Amino acid sequence: MERTLKDYLIISLKGVAMGAADVVPGVSGGTIAFISGIYEELINSINQINLKTIKILKDEGFAAMWKSINGSFLLSLFLGIAISVISLAKIIRYLLETQPILVWSFFFGLVLASVIYVGKQITQWRIITFVLMILGAVTAFFITQIPPQHLQISNSFLFLAGALAICAMILPGISGSFILLLLGVYKPVLDAIHDKDFKTLGILALGAIVGLLTFSRLLKWLFDHYQNLTLATLTGFIIGSLNKIWPWKKVLQSEMIEGKLKILQEKSVLPFAFEGDNQVLYALFFAAIGFAFIILLEKLALKKKINCYS
Secondary structure (H helix, E strand, C coil): CCCCHHHHHHHHHHHHHHHHHHHCCCCCHHHHHHHCCCHHHHHHHHHCCCHHHHHHHHHHCHHHHHHHCCHHHHHHHHHHHHHHHHHHHHHHHHHHHHCHHHHHHHHHHHHHHHHHHHHHCCCCCCHHHHHHHHHHHHHHHHHHHCCCCCCCCCHHHHHHHHHHHHHHHCCCCCCHHHHHHHHCCHHHHHHHHHHCCHHHHHHHHHHHHHHHHHHHHHHHHHHHHCHHHHHHHHHHHHHHHCCCCCCCEEEEEEEEECCEEEEEEEEECCHHHCCCCCCHHHHHHHHHHHHHHHHHHHHHHHHHHHHHHC
16 A cells, blocks of 8 residues: 555654553553554554565565565654654653643543444454453453552563563553553653663663564454454453543552652542542543544544545
8 A cells, every 4th residue: 555655644643642642551552553543554564574574675675675564654653652752751741740630531531432442343242252341351450450569670670561561552451551550660661761761761672572573463363363352352451441540549558669659559439539629520521522532533534444445
């Protein structure tokens, strides 16, 4: 498929949206990729990177190799993700500290609409479909209940964290940044981005590359052979992850770490049970914006698809 510069710019913007989502613990960049219509192309393109790629480069040259891996698509997308992560990490961290309820409300509306979008892709419902969706929801909910860990961060641990986080990052419903939070490396990674600690980021990126090339193959196989069941499981994952991004939380356990109050465990509560909160209407407004944003993306994707066939 021949693409114009405008097409690649749009892909980069989708990468920016994925990067912004990946910075927030609880929101998956994979969800953004799915609803923006590039998820399967992303998985298929990543799967083209293998030992055959080296052979094509050797026998046919760089241009043939670049085309075989859909290089322009991947470059545009990951460039957008990188720009977003580097530029928005500090802003989103500030907003989460100063306006957490409004930020989480926006993302809750966004992810809630994503449940509907992904679920609509399932073409056949059977008992096993419902079972896998429920199992996916329970699994994701359980993950959101795990308290963050505080472990010694070695280079090998950073590598492992990068591999696990990228697997979650391309899986709709499970947030890569939330996995980093659970492993206790979320703040060190944000600090590394802010301080331009290229050694830490390089080790993390190397783990991410290995994890991406490995896990994407499993996802492609699942989509090729069990698309409806895979989509049902992903829908369940997204439903279960809603607990993590529910705007109103009650802190159950916290402690001072490096001079800052660190939340170790919290639970979701109803708005009227949240002491001192007067932001319910604003929260509903921002949730509605997030929900409408996904619906708009769906309409635009459908319109583009119709234009492609007309």
